Amino acid sequence: MTELKEFKLPDAGEGLTEADIVAWHVKPGDQVEDGQIIVEVETAKAVVELPSPWDGTVARLLAEEGQTVEVGVPIIAIEVTGAAGAQPTVALSGQEKTHYAERAGVSAPAPADSPGTDKPERQAVLVGYGVKAASTTRRARKTPPSEIALPVAAGPGAPAVRALAKPPVRKLAKDLGISLAELAGSGPDGSITRDDVQRAASTGTQVRSAIFENGERTATSAAAARPGGEERIGVRGVRKHMAAAMVSSAFTAPHVTEFLQVDVTETMAAVRRVRELPEFADLRPSPLLFVARALLIAVARHPLINSSWDAAAEEIVVKHYVNLGIAVAADRGLIVPNVKNADALPLPELARSLQALTETGRAGKATPADLAGGTITITNVGVFGVDAGTAILTPGETAILAFGQVKDAPWVVDGQLAVRKACTLSLSFDHRIVDGELGSAVLRDIGSMLTDPVRMLAWS
Amino acid sequence: MTTLTLSRALNEGLRKALENDPKVLIMGEDVGKLGGVFRVTDGLQKDFGEARVIDTPLAESGIVGTAIGLALRGYRPVCEIQFDGFVYPAADQIISQLAKMRYRSRGHVSLPVVIRIPCGGGIGAVEHHSESPEVMFAHTAGLRVVACADPADAFAMIQQSISSDDPVIFFEPKRRYWDKGEVDTANGVLNALPFDRAKTVLAGTDVTLLCYGPLVRTCAESALAARQDGRSIEVIDLRSLSPLDEDAICASVRKTGRCVVAHEAPVYAGLGAEIAARVTERCFYHLEAPVLRVGGFATPYPPSRLEDHYLPDLDRILDAVDRTFGY
Numbered sequence: 001m002t003e004l005k006e007f008k009l010p011d012a013g014e015g016l017t018e019a020d021i022v023a024w025h026v027k028p029g030d031q032v033e034d035g036q037i038i039v040e041v042e043t044a045k046a047v048v049e050l051p052s053p054w055d056g057t058v059a060r061l062l063a064e065e066g067q068t069v070e071v072g073v074p075i076i077a078i079e080v081t082g083a084a085g086a087q088p089t090v091a092l093s094g095q096e097k098t099h100y101a102e103r104a105g106v107s108a109p110a111p112a113d114s115p116g117t118d119k120p121e122r123q124a125v126l127v128g129y130g131v132k133a134a135s136t137t138r139r140a141r142k143t144p145p146s147e148i149a150l151p152v153a154a155g156p157g158a159p160a161v162r163a164l165a166k167p168p169v170r171k172l173a174k175d176l177g178i179s180l181a182e183l184a185g186s187g188p189d190g191s192i193t194r195d196d197v198q199r200a201a202s203t204g205t206q207v208r209s210a211i212f213e214n215g216e217r218t219a220t221s222a223a224a225a226r227p228g229g230e231e232r233i234g235v236r237g238v239r240k241h242m243a244a245a246m247v248s249s250a251f252t253a254p255h256v257t258e259f260l261q262v263d264v265t266e267t268m269a270a271v272r273r274v275r276e277l278p279e280f281a282d283l284r285p286s287p288l289l290f291v292a293r294a295l296l297i298a299v300a301r302h303p304l305i306n307s308s309w310d311a312a313a314e315e316i317v318v319k320h321y322v323n324l325g326i327a328v329a330a331d332r333g334l335i336v337p338n339v340k341n342a343d344a345l346p347l348p349e350l351a352r353s354l355q356a357l358t359e360t361g362r363a364g365k366a367t368p369a370d371l372a373g374g375t376i377t378i379t380n381v382g383v384f385g386v387d388a389g390t391a392i393l394t395p396g397e398t399a400i401l402a403f404g405q406v407k408d409a410p411w412v413v414d415g416q417l418a419v420r421k422a423c424t425l426s427l428s429f430d431h432r433i434v435d436g437e438l439g440s441a442v443l444r445d446i447g448s449m450l451t452d453p454v455r456m457l458a459w460s
Numbered sequence: 461m462t463t464l465t466l467s468r469a470l471n472e473g474l475r476k477a478l479e480n481d482p483k484v485l486i487m488g489e490d491v492g493k494l495g496g497v498f499r500v501t502d503g504l505q506k507d508f509g510e511a512r513v514i515d516t517p518l519a520e521s522g523i524v525g526t527a528i529g530l531a532l533r534g535y536r537p538v539c540e541i542q543f544d545g546f547v548y549p550a551a552d553q554i555i556s557q558l559a560k561m562r563y564r565s566r567g568h569v570s571l572p573v574v575i576r577i578p579c580g581g582g583i584g585a586v587e588h589h590s591e592s593p594e595v596m597f598a599h600t601a602g603l604r605v606v607a608c609a610d611p612a613d614a615f616a617m618i619q620q621s622i623s624s625d626d627p628v629i630f631f632e633p634k635r636r637y638w639d640k641g642e643v644d645t646a647n648g649v650l651n652a653l654p655f656d657r658a659k660t661v662l663a664g665t666d667v668t669l670l671c672y673g674p675l676v677r678t679c680a681e682s683a684l685a686a687r688q689d690g691r692s693i694e695v696i697d698l699r700s701l702s703p704l705d706e707d708a709i710c711a712s713v714r715k716t717g718r719c720v721v722a723h724e725a726p727v728y729a730g731l732g733a734e735i736a737a738r739v740t741e742r743c744f745y746h747l748e749a750p751v752l753r754v755g756g757f758a759t760p761y762p763p764s765r766l767e768d769h770y771l772p773d774l775d776r777i778l779d780a781v782d783r784t785f786g787y
Contacts, residue, residue, distance in 0.1 A: 138688075138778055168748060
């Protein structure tokens, strides 16, 4: 019984990785014995004689004299007979290496990663057993990566004195004005997750969100899409929150939107006259100021429009104060800061507050306090050059007024066709709280006040 | 470009430094006639003479003390400490003299000494031959501590270290001495990255994996293996351990939101602790998970039969990466 075996160049104990074949002492067909010197090799440091590890017949010489061979590359093939052949082949590799390593007086078995050798194990060095080739693949795992267990929480028995949340969740909550201490966490160890914060933001009264989806802004700032390809835009931050809030609002509050076209010629004239007044010297009163004032007066006449739906308590919460939200297009998305107690403000103060709010909002500097606690909202869709919109309610509110663009339009005045300043008002409301009669009354009142601003004096 | 092993690249770098500046000296145990136990200084004594490539007695304190004296007289000595675990007799000279001379002299006297230390385990060696003492020197103000991880960096960084007027502790990953790589020997250090800057080895988006010296290759292999799990790991070779390239570290962590630091040295009070603290301070709101560390255990370096269990490997590194996704 014979077997063809290849003898690989071992390290000669100098920590070197290659050697030159100086002279072969055998040729193909020769009988060799275990321990018989078969070859002389020269490393950079010494000439070394290498013995055969097996009894057998030389089949082939795999390296020529003068050739430089890397450690671990086969240099001779031997037909192994007798005792060696009787041993099981699989068990041999480790024993063989130790065997001829000892015979040759070398420090390490050293097959390097050369083709046709055993699985690479160690690279020989002068000091130590040599460098072991590390695995480049992962061991089998019991748990798939998505189900990796968390580290055990520290400190048994210690009461959680502060809410647990990872840093980005803390940041999100801070941005949205949500207090972590008031939330129950659904994450590991009761920690508060991103979803917990977003749920609180979309259902609670702590926070406002955006009304009109402003998709253009970030889409254009993202890398230009390849022609004909697709582009994916990460949904994060303000946009992610806005999306959650809109979904929540759209699918919990039954929305109704009503429209009214209004002749605002007198309001535009009033805006110009107000600008002349010394009280407004450093301000720039806009039609929005009059719309806001008209809405505030309408709220006073119809308080139910300024309320919220408390599903848990099965109650409608009517608010006898107005925190007037204004939808603002900011760089990171649309936000709705609000003017606190807007109903109590004199007109110049209201103008000043609206101006400050839109400026800080656009600059992305709205504080959590600015964004929290709104009760009713105006969205000025007219600035986008459109007439009307079916705005979605800010979560937790009952009405939102969309103010369209003011433009010259044909209008019938006293039976004559005339060119007047006209615009469209769109009022969306929560039909659980406000029925068509009340919604219509509110919209009609606002329209009347904008048609004839003197009515604001009469009704305030 | 030439293909060289890391030890050969160091040899070429040392040769260039000896050629370029007659004040450069090499000294250490067996560095001359033998050419160093890892052959890093092979042939240099033959070519540059016994006055410039000096075999010293087995006395590390004397080697570094002599180097300090030579540096005071205008030489640029490069000392070899034969193995990491032999550096402690020289600690007094390094910490109390080498690191302090410039401060002591109000900036008038600099000591341009380089101390080369083969470091780390993985070669199956005996006690004192497999340690990672870098943090002792990183903790000592007044020293630069750098670690090369591949042949190209070995070639460039040894020359940059020698031409620096600061004392430099230069760590060489001894189990990577035989790793081969492309080295631009023709252009010297002209196009090389400054030796105090970190280098992105593999770009990624999900987690930042910081490493240096012998673990750079392990971490790169880990990152490649992790791609099968759909994870994109950014591997950064710190290169400079003191000072740290914090801007590069933080830029990567802000991008990925996760950070794992790996080193062979024990985790306890290791460099990973310093990095974790700095990353937490500077990237707090970006972190999706705590900065995790992978490293040696709180034991002396074990006998070689156990070292595979001690050294951070691909599995331990990727387990830590996995854990950063569990928060």
